[in-house]
Amino acid sequence: MGNYWSVTKYNDIMHVDTNAAIFSSDLNLGGVMLRDIEPEHQWPSFITMDEPRHGPQRKTVSPMFTPTHLNELAVLIRERSAEVLDNLPRDVTFNWVDRVSVELTTQMLATLFDFPWEDRRKLTRWSDIATALPKSLLYASEEQRLAELGECADYFTRLWNERINVEPRSDLISMMAHSEATRHMDRDNLLGNLILLIVGGNDTTRNSMTGSVLALNENPDEYDKLRNNHALIDSFVPEVIRWQTPLAHMRRTALQDTELGGKTIKKGDRVVMWYVSGNRDDDVITNADSFIVDRARPRNHLSFGFGIHRCVGMRLAELQLKIIWEEILKRFDNIEVVGEPERVYSSFVRGYATLPVRINA
Numbered sequence: 001m002g003n004y005w006s007v008t009k010y011n012d013i014m015h016v017d018t019n020a021a022i023f024s025s026d027l028n029l030g031g032v033m034l035r036d037i038e039p040e041h042q043w044p045s046f047i048t049m050d051e052p053r054h055g056p057q058r059k060t061v062s063p064m065f066t067p068t069h070l071n072e073l074a075v076l077i078r079e080r081s082a083e084v085l086d087n088l089p090r091d092v093t094f095n096w097v098d099r100v101s102v103e104l105t106t107q108m109l110a111t112l113f114d115f116p117w118e119d120r121r122k123l124t125r126w127s128d129i130a131t132a133l134p135k136s137l138l139y140a141s142e143e144q145r146l147a148e149l150g151e152c153a154d155y156f157t158r159l160w161n162e163r164i165n166v167e168p169r170s171d172l173i174s175m176m177a178h179s180e181a182t183r184h185m186d187r188d189n190l191l192g193n194l195i196l197l198i199v200g201g202n203d204t205t206r207n208s209m210t211g212s213v214l215a216l217n218e219n220p221d222e223y224d225k226l227r228n229n230h231a232l233i234d235s236f237v238p239e240v241i242r243w244q245t246p247l248a249h250m251r252r253t254a255l256q257d258t259e260l261g262g263k264t265i266k267k268g269d270r271v272v273m274w275y276v277s278g279n280r281d282d283d284v285i286t287n288a289d290s291f292i293v294d295r296a297r298p299r300n301h302l303s304f305g306f307g308i309h310r311c312v313g314m315r316l317a318e319l320q321l322k323i324i325w326e327e328i329l330k331r332f333d334n335i336e337v338v339g340e341p342e343r344v345y346s347s348f349v350r351g352y353a354t355l356p357v358r359i360n361a
């Protein structure tokens, strides 16, 4: 693994994240993951690019997340959330992760890509293995993992070739196929951007949906507050995203010698921003270890990053969580966690493989 600096204080993380001219995300220097990626497995995406390459590729997909487009998506998200919730079993234990969190985020991804509906769980699988570590037991060998990601590239290449030859539409593949900044991407850059969008839209929102149920069960007084005042959903959602911090860190590489927190960082050093620690920094966030649904400044958190790479899908993630909780509170008085969650083996994704719950009739 080699040496790296761990940045753990809120303001230091903010300094690194908002100084892209000093702290690079460039894949050729190692990218944004803690571990350097071997050149033969490098799939460049715009999260692993500095300016001037990053901006135009990001701009290509950002129309997906404008307020107007999100208003349109909200109708669909509500219908689907209602359907998934109405079909949940009563008086038996079931896995919230699979029945709700995975299903809803996968449906959303299929919509964003206009991906064949019946194959949508392929997106879940590709997202899971893209970030999985060998000890996660999700795949048997690195060869198998790469073969599956190759299948992902082939599948999307087929969709790409269909869409590049017809009129532009409002799905992410068509947007990239018709934009000057992305239409000439090579296969590796295409796969890189696809994996970025799949992982971005899948794991993170999924784990916030699961985390929201767990957080309320661990803090019953907070659950009561929300039950009694549904308007608190607006502060509850960002509080869950802070509490969960679905992505524990992002990494940068120093482009020059620089000072940080009284230390000298040398050109070429690896710098890891631990969002998960910054989100518990009592110097900036009052009672940072507590989960408080009516927190005064709930958006004061690092979970979406800051600076030029700040999450492009953050408003969509918040919208999905807001709608599902509006629909949950209309229907169920209690979603009871009845066992320990099983966590995903990762230092990057803070997530859950299972969460056993029960809803009484």
Ligand code: HEM
Pocket: 017, 046, 047, 048, 058, 112, 196, 197, 200, 201, 202, 204, 205, 208, 241, 245, 246, 247, 250, 303, 304, 305, 306, 307, 308, 309, 310, 311, 312, 313, 314, 316, 317
């Ligand atoms: C709770 C949900 C989410 C969390 C916690 C989250 C977190 C993050 C973080 C930490 C970054 C990097 C920020 C930085 O380096 O400064 C990021 C970037 C990104 N996220 Fe999200 N994300 C979420 C949901 C989504 C969704 C729903 C999508 C899309 C469907 C998405 C797509 C992206 C993309 C494309 C980037 C790269 C942006 C860039 O490099 O300019 N994310 N996200």
